[in-house]
Amino acid sequence: MVKIEGKSVFGGIAIGPVEILKKKDNQVLRRHVEDTEEEVRRYEAAGDAAKKQLQNLYEKALTEVGEASAAIFRVHELMLSDMDFVDSITNMIRTQNVNAEYAAAITGDNFSTLFESMDDDYMRARAADVKDVSERLIRILSGEGQNGIRGNEPVILAAEDLAPSETVQLDKSKILAFMTRYGSANSHTAILARTMNIPAVIGVDFPEDCDGKTAVVDGFSGCIYLDPDPEFLKMMTERQAEEIKKRELLQTLKGKENITQSGRKVNVYANVGSVSDVVTALKNDAGGIGLFRSEFLYLEKDHYPTEEEQFQVYKRVAETMAGKKVIIRTLDIGADKQIGYFDMEHEENPALGYRAIRICLDRIDIFKAQLRALYRASAYGNISIMYPMIISLEEVQRIKEISAEVRGELKDAGISFGNVEEGIMIETPAAAIISDLLAEEVDFFSIGTNDLSQYTLAIDRQNPKLDAFFDPHHPAVLRLLKMVADNAHKAGIWVGICGELGADLTLTQAFLDMGMDELSVSPAMVLPLRQIIREIR
Incomplete structure (x- = not known):
């Protein structure tokens, strides 16, 4: 073995x-062609065929994995139409009298190398997309089928x-x-x-x-x-059967309440990043969406998503949840989530830099477009909005001014919107320590334990060398959680956890003792968490 x-x-x-x-042999031979314009026309026909293939793939992916994940095929379509990409291929054909397959291969390699050399993780990941696009063109031009x-x-x-x-x-x-x-x-x-x-x-x-x-x-x-x-095979087969059995047993918990044996009830919601994840959350019987990561709408596009594009996604999520609460986090990029078209400067310590609400309060046009889309979508379901990376009372007050402006503009335009709860994420020690003041300004708190632990312990959670030092059960983190819960309840608002710690079943009892009203976890963890809650006395 x-x-x-x-x-x-x-x-x-x-x-x-x-x-x-x-895979097919990707070696593409260079051939001399006499009629370069005919070769260009052959390339253009292959480009049209590739776009049709991608449109079909988009429709297939849309039904299987949802809009956010399917969007990559729209990106591939845009790459095929990118003028730098197109000009590189056509100029090579015309000036070097080479075949279209070879021009597409060389262009794909050059562009892929360019992306791989970039500092931004997201842009480096696009190198594979460029190769995929050029290989699709080559397969069509050479008459090869799919692998x-x-x-x-x-x-x-x-x-x-x-x-x-x-x-x-x-x-x-x-x-x-x-x-x-x-x-x-x-x-x-x-x-x-x-x-x-x-x-x-x-x-x-x-x-x-x-x-x-x-x-x-x-x-x-x-x-x-x-x-x-x-x-070993016998042992793993038994383990596989146990995993299947566990999943089947958990299915019996569907439709049951998240309530302890002493009668304490807790809302169990799901964290999602796409419309397809919402469907998965419903299949796992989540009571609502505790965190919809709206940044994925931005990460999977090569342009700022328009108000209409965002509205359609938020509306679909609200309608899919059919009245259940949907808490949508406003744009949270920066730190480990970089987007090329935002054109942000390099930072020595991006985790402490230009990110999340700081970007939104600096680039009001982007922020207001998202808020308009969110408020419009609230007319179709139970949408709540929460704002990430808060550190001060002044930030919350400024957010409230901007959101009031947006509501006023929609009202003047005769556009309806629902009654939207607005809350903030407690992700920084600063927000936790002044949570008594912040609680007077908002409808709810949602604690992002990933960043709260990182900032409290002064440990970069992206650095694998520090795994041995990172302790999310650290008393300082747990004390901050208790402080936030107490201050929320004193002000009469609810408080939940949407970070990874919410799915730590060894802490469920402690969270309930703290008074947490809601726990939001990945869809697959909804039923296991319900099981633990129902076993607590």
Whole structure:
């Protein structure tokens, strides 16, 4: 038995044969062409065909993984029309008398290298998208079909990397799990894998002769086991059965209340980042959406999403939740979430820099466009708004002035909107310490324990070297949580937790003792959390 360690992208246990995804030989030969204009026309026809393919992929992804994740295929369409990209290919054909396949390949390599050299993580991740676009053009020009799984039996799919378009096109019924040699946990492929519920591990240095061998994928630990011995295989098969049984038992909790044996009731909501995640939250019987990460609308576009684009997404979320509470966090970028088109300057310490509400209060046009979209959508459901990274009373008062302006503008224009609760995230020690003052200004608190722990402990949570020092159970963090809960209740407002700590089942009892009114977790954790709550005396 051979054990290979990788990095988990999505949990689960899978057992079955490995199939290495056999891609076509990507070597493109350079050919001399006499009629360059005919070659340009051939390229343009291939571009039109590629756009049609991407439109079909977008529609397919929309139904399978939701609008936010499907948006990558819109980005690919835009890349095909990018004038720098187009001019590079057509100029190469005309000036060097080369075939369109070769021009597309060289352009793809050049643009991909350019993106890979950028400092911004998001822009570096676009290098794979450029390659995907150029390879699509080459396949069409050369008359090649799509890559896919060879047989009809479900397999553990192994690949060097998987482009978003490849992931969506694969027949999910034939995939037990996938493992890739490259890729990142923040790539579109990783996001799609999580949404499609496919156990996945990246950074796996699998041997080339593993094709056809039996393997065990442990998506929880990120480990792959090739040629497992009978005893280990029996153990993992039993563990897999236990996981399935646990999920089935949890289903019996659907429709039941989140109430302790002593009668204490707690709202259990879900954290989501897309419309498809909202559907998953409903399937897991979440009582509402405690955190809708609106920044994903910005991260997955190459332009500022318009008010109308945002309105359509927020409206769809509100309607899908059918009256259940939907708490939407305003734009929260900066720190580890960078967006190229925002053109933000490099910062030595972005976690303490230009981010979240600071950007919104500085770039009022972006902020007001989002608020208008949110208020308009509130007419179609139970939408609440919360503002991230607050540190002062003055910030909250300024936010209230701007939101009042937006409501006034909508009212003057005859546009209806609902009665919207407005709250703030408690993510900084400053906000926690003055939470008694802040509570007088808002309708609710939602505690973001990820950043609150980071700032309280002075530990960068993105730095793996500090994992041994990072203690989210630190008494200082827990004391701040209790302080915030007490101050919220003194002012007559409710308080919840939407950070990762909310899903820490070892702390559920402590959170209830503190008086937390709501816990918001990933959709998959809703029922496990309900189970713990119902067992508490």
